[in-house]
Amino acid sequence: MVVHEEGEIMQTEQDPTMELSKVSMDLTVLHCPLCLRPLTPPVYECKGGHLACADCRVECPENQRQCQKCERGGGFDVRNMMVDSVLSSVRVECPHEGCGLYVTYHKLADHQSVCLLAPxxxxxxxxxxxxxxxxxxxxxxxxxxxxxxxxxxxxxxxxxxxxxxxxxxxxxxxxxxxxxxxxxxxxxxxxxxxxxxxxxxxxxxxxxxxxxxxxxxxxxxxxxxxxxxxxxxxxxxxxxxxxxxxxxxxxxxxxxxxxxxxxxxxxxxxxxxxxx
The missing domain is CATH 2.60.210.10 (Apoptosis, Tumor Necrosis Factor Receptor Associated Protein 2; Chain A)
Incomplete structure (x- = not known):
């Protein structure tokens, strides 16, 4: 199975080193808790393990760059490589009827904006x-x-x-x-x-x-x-x-x-x- 550079899964001969499965999950857990948009690598965390996307880490006003969930605050200074890997592996099917492509979740909106079968x-x-x-x-x-x-x-x-x-x-x-x-x-x-x-x-x-x-x-x-x-x-x-x-x-x-x-x-x- 080959993954297109834009995130679509092209149905070809399966890579024997990959283990693929279909799962059901609440996709909101893949959203940034600050801006509520899908998390996009790189993702950062505070000392308490709470996450923030790179845009929020940089663009938030100085007084909001500290984690609001931690008692002592603290910045989002550590990159979470494991979450990055998960985000890059989670793919969902394009909802447009007849499309059938599987797209990296955080790229879904971009794909939908150019999908040839968009309504x-x-x-x-x-x-x-x-x-x-x-x-x-x-x-x-x-x-x-x-x-x-x-x-x-x-x-x-x-x-x-x-x-x-x-x-x-x-x-x-x-x-x-x-x-x-x-x-x-x-x-x-x-x-x-x-x-x-x-x-x-x-x-x-x-x-x-x-x-x-x-x-x-x-x-x-x-x-x-x-x-x-x-x-x-x-x-x-x-x-x-x-x-x-x-x-x-x-x-x-x-x-x-x-x-x-x-x-x-x-x-x-x-x-x-x-x-x-």
Missing amino acids: CKCPVPVCGYEGPPPVLYHHISTTHPMPVHRIQYGKVLQLQVPLSEPRLLLFAEEDRHAFFLVGGVLDIRAPIAMSVVCIRAGASPLPHYVAKLWANGPPGEPKGTTDAVKVEMEVTSSKDPGDIDVQELTFLTVPPKLMAGAKLVSLHIQIDKLTS
Whole structure:
């Protein structure tokens, strides 16, 4: 059995020198009694054996660095190597359905913030449904009238997006990620604004995604020419794409003159997957 550097247990051939077992325990005993967060090595103790995490040992005000449980006080000056070993060996299963990874307990919150199966919210207003991205894609495509299109990384997808409802879902089968195309128009004289959000844990690491969006206007003069607008953006990730701060997004803006009275935006979109 091999332990990944981030704490996940990868199911491979078991190391014969390791003795593994499943146990039930009150995980709060692995929390710092001062800040109440999971203890992270290095852990220190006072002369009475009471514990404190390294952050509390350093960051607490001077008058709180003395153990409050000991009659004579005393600082947390001795590192407890045995507790460090226990903390590094205790692993719990990620609670996200379908994940199945076992993570070092004090790293669980970090893993959950980037887990590919972290529950995400449906972008349809007042829906309230939450589920991992692949399940969320199925929910949207079967429950809501929102258009759903399949997209391949590195290839151009041409869409006719109605001004009345400039929102749709893009689904990439390669890695089962879903992208939410969000747009809007304030009034007939305002530009149409469109952006792309990847529906996944907001702190997810690689891969990153870059989207290219462009829209063409009607044929102009001289014959064969046309006006166009184009933008390239790094795709923002969010577990709640329907409530994302627009200040975090880059938008393609299509001026009304490019529409020439049409009720549809002729949109081209290409999403590139970056693994480094």
